[in-house]
Amino acid sequence: MKNNFFIVIEGIDASGKTGLIELLKSQLELEQNSSIKNYFGEKIYFTSEPYGPNKETKYSQLSSLIFSNCFSSVSEAFLFLAMRSDHLFNFIIPKLQENSLIFCDRYYLSTLAYQAYLKKVELDLLDSNMKYISKGTKPLVTFVLQISKEEHSKHKSHKREDNKYDSVNSFSYDSLVSAYDWAIQHLRESGEEIVLIPSSLSWEEKAQLVISYIERLIAK
Incomplete structure (x- = not known):
């Protein structure tokens, strides 16, 4: 898709x-x-998975069912994919067709890490279904925040999180790092752009890394 600022x-x-x-x-x-604001105007949007841009009721209800732990790993994966399909066709793709800039909290990398690596859902099953629902729409770039084991432990102890994705899917730091490393490698081998954000940067520097990346693209 042309001008896919996803x-x-x-x-x-x-x-x-x-x-x-x-x-x-x-x-x-x-x-x-201001260069980004000048380029996109008011067409800058923020969304998340599995809740959508405004924590929509339909996504929240389905998420509550998933997080009740009453489904098999495969069923859980298909429910996430169903929500993503709806999210893509009712929000992400229409906005991209308007040449918008979209930021999304979580996407297919999380599916690969949790459902494929940690919960052992067949990779080919996930890839084929993702290819079908996305119809070629892929992120322009996926930024991955890195975090040390010490910082992770500290953040977990003080964390207040509305998104139950993390709290219900409770895995150790080492397991999560291994899962995300594997998922990153898989997406890179598939040709997707992945940029790691070092944990050593300040939060302002992390944000500027993302902003500078976008500025370089719109300047081309």
Whole structure:
């Protein structure tokens, strides 16, 4: 898709995805970052999975069913894919067709990490269904927040998280890192752009890394 400014923010549980997105919202209003605002105007949108752009009721209801742990791993995966299909065709794709900029908290990388690697759902099953529902729509780039084991433990102990994806899918730090490393490799081998955000950067530097990437693209 032409002008596919679809940006995904990923990372393991408690890595700061939601916080980074909130910071991006405020940083994009600054004069120093006006080139992005001037390019897209009001067509800058923020959304998330599995809840959509406005924590829509239909997604929340389905998510509650998934997080009740009463489904098999395969059934859970198909429910997530069903919500993604709806999210794509009712929000993401229409906005991209308007040449909008979209930031999404979680996407297919999380599916690969949780459903394929950690819950052992067949990879080919996920890939084929994802290919079918996306109709060629892929993120322009996926940014992955890195976090040290010490920082992860600290963040987990102080975390207040509305998104139950992390709290219900409770895996160790080492398991999550292995899962995300595997998922990153798979997407890179599939030709997708993945950019790692080092944990050593300040939050302002992390946000600026994302903003600078977009600025370079719109300047071409």
